[in-house]
Amino acid sequence: MSYTFQFGVLAQYQDQILSGIWLTIKISVLSIILGCAAGIVLSSVRSIWGGAVRFLVDAYVEIIRNTPFLVQLFIVYFGLPGLGLRVGADTAALIGMTINLAAYSTEIIRAGIEAVHKSQIEAGEALGFTRFQIYRHVIIVPAIAKVYPALCSQFVLMMLASSICSAISTQELAASAAFIESQTYRSFEIYIAVTLIYLALALALRAALALIGMWLFGRRVARRAMTALPEVQA
Amino acid sequence: MTLKTFGFDQFGFLLFSLQWTILLTLIALIGGGLLGFAVALARTAQLKPVRIAAATYIQVIQGIPVLMILFLSYYGLSLAGFELPPLFAAGASMTIYASGYLAEIWRGCIQAVPKQQWEASESLAMTRLQQYRYVVLPQAIRISLPPTVGFAVQVVKNTSITSIIGFVELARAGQLINNATFQPFRVFLAVAALYFVVCYPLSQLSRLLERRLHAGSSR
Numbered sequence: 001m002s003y004t005f006q007f008g009v010l011a012q013y014q015d016q017i018l019s020g021i022w023l024t025i026k027i028s029v030l031s032i033i034l035g036c037a038a039g040i041v042l043s044s045v046r047s048i049w050g051g052a053v054r055f056l057v058d059a060y061v062e063i064i065r066n067t068p069f070l071v072q073l074f075i076v077y078f079g080l081p082g083l084g085l086r087v088g089a090d091t092a093a094l095i096g097m098t099i100n101l102a103a104y105s106t107e108i109i110r111a112g113i114e115a116v117h118k119s120q121i122e123a124g125e126a127l128g129f130t131r132f133q134i135y136r137h138v139i140i141v142p143a144i145a146k147v148y149p150a151l152c153s154q155f156v157l158m159m160l161a162s163s164i165c166s167a168i169s170t171q172e173l174a175a176s177a178a179f180i181e182s183q184t185y186r187s188f189e190i191y192i193a194v195t196l197i198y199l200a201l202a203l204a205l206r207a208a209l210a211l212i213g214m215w216l217f218g219r220r221v222a223r224r225a226m227t228a229l230p231e232v233q234a
Numbered sequence: 235m236t237l238k239t240f241g242f243d244q245f246g247f248l249l250f251s252l253q254w255t256i257l258l259t260l261i262a263l264i265g266g267g268l269l270g271f272a273v274a275l276a277r278t279a280q281l282k283p284v285r286i287a288a289a290t291y292i293q294v295i296q297g298i299p300v301l302m303i304l305f306l307s308y309y310g311l312s313l314a315g316f317e318l319p320p321l322f323a324a325g326a327s328m329t330i331y332a333s334g335y336l337a338e339i340w341r342g343c344i345q346a347v348p349k350q351q352w353e354a355s356e357s358l359a360m361t362r363l364q365q366y367r368y369v370v371l372p373q374a375i376r377i378s379l380p381p382t383v384g385f386a387v388q389v390v391k392n393t394s395i396t397s398i399i400g401f402v403e404l405a406r407a408g409q410l411i412n413n414a415t416f417q418p419f420r421v422f423l424a425v426a427a428l429y430f431v432v433c434y435p436l437s438q439l440s441r442l443l444e445r446r447l448h449a450g451s452s453r
Contacts, residue, residue, distance in 0.1 A: 062434065063426075066430045067433070068395075069391070070395060070397070071408070075418075075426065083419065160298065164395060167397075167398050188310060198298050199297045199298050
């Protein structure tokens with residue numbers, strides 16, 4: 001094999017790579033915030049109201065979790081304009097990621113809520129807590145603290161999956177790589193470099209989430225969040 | 235020129251392409267299973283350097299996008315001088331991807347076998363191989379069934395990513411039909427429904443196995 005690696009060409013395309021990294025970070029952080037918030041709301045209304053609401057939330061979660069992210073993106077980006085909603089590639093990516101992550105967060109937080117013991121709630125009642133106080137201090141916050149490592153893993157998986165958005169022409173990091181490849185034909189070098197950037201982003205995101213976990217829930221939870229690898233949700 | 239609409243023939247083409255999705259899933263699970271099992275054993279080995287190497291492998295695979303594994307296999311294979319059809323790059327990348335995750339799942343299952351089982355079998359003068367063969371693995375496999383089936387769902391879904399390098403499986407077939415019919419909403423809903431038909435029973439099976447495994451315990 002007489003192939004010489006030339007990583008030097010990458011230097012000329014620094015701007016493309018940086019703008020790709022920036023968009024990856026932007027859509028990932030936004031979808032994590034929105035998806036996690038939606039997950040908290042959906043898992044809460046599901047457990048509070050039950051009945052038809054629970055059925056609808058569960059159906060949403062199952063539909064999203066049993067279809068590929070790529071196809072969800074296609075429906076948002078190519079399908080919605082047919083219904084009169086035209087969205088740009090960046091917005092479509094953000095919508096798709098948020099819809100996807102909301103379903104997974106709902107499922108993870110639901111497991112946390114169901115793990116809260118009845119006796120805890122009774123203890124809260126005995127202390128004269130209002131229903132809202134019980135919900136806040138006894139149910140939702142401990143539930144999230146309990147599943148925080150699993151949530152973090154899911155957030156990292158979502159950041160990595162954002163690379164798939166390049167298929168609907170969102171100009172994030174994977175799309176930058178494809179662009180530089182089309183200009184230079186140095187495919188292997190570029191994909192090695194971009195893969196390493198993703199690896200660094202994943203480690204950085206994990207560290208950031210661990211810091212947030214330490215601030216929110218204390219050191220013990222944060223340490224679990226740092227080391228936990230993606231759990232496969234059944 | 236008449237514009238085609240999404241009809242019976244097109245749906246037939248989707249069903250046909252679903253076979254490739256399933257074939258790719260099987261390749262990934264078998265190949266990734268063999269490689270992942272080796273990594274899981276290395277991850278629980280007695281030699282520390284072996285453990286560290288296996289842990290690094292898992293961390294790296296789980297820290298990079300599946301799409302990048304796919305591109306690196308695709309361009310890596312052609313760089314090495316192989317002019318292979320996309321099925322090979324797709325199969326290789328899905329195998330590598332699955333091995334990283336299965337190794338970590340199975341490591342957890344091996345370590346979930348109580349320490350006393352190791353000690354008891356050691357006191358019976360079993361070799362390490364005998365310990366794995368007769369004591370640890372039979373128990374670990376039982377524990378591993380629910381998460382492994384759950385991961386199979388992820389593999390089915392992630393095979394859709396191989397459409398990006400032009401491998402014609404279900405997602406790519408949907409794109410091709412959409413290019414001919416311009417009915418994206420209908421086409422991709424049908425594609426999603428087919429994925430759902432494959433994935434949902436697997437998800438439910440994983441849950442059933444999980445419940446059955448915990449039937450004996452207190453919860």
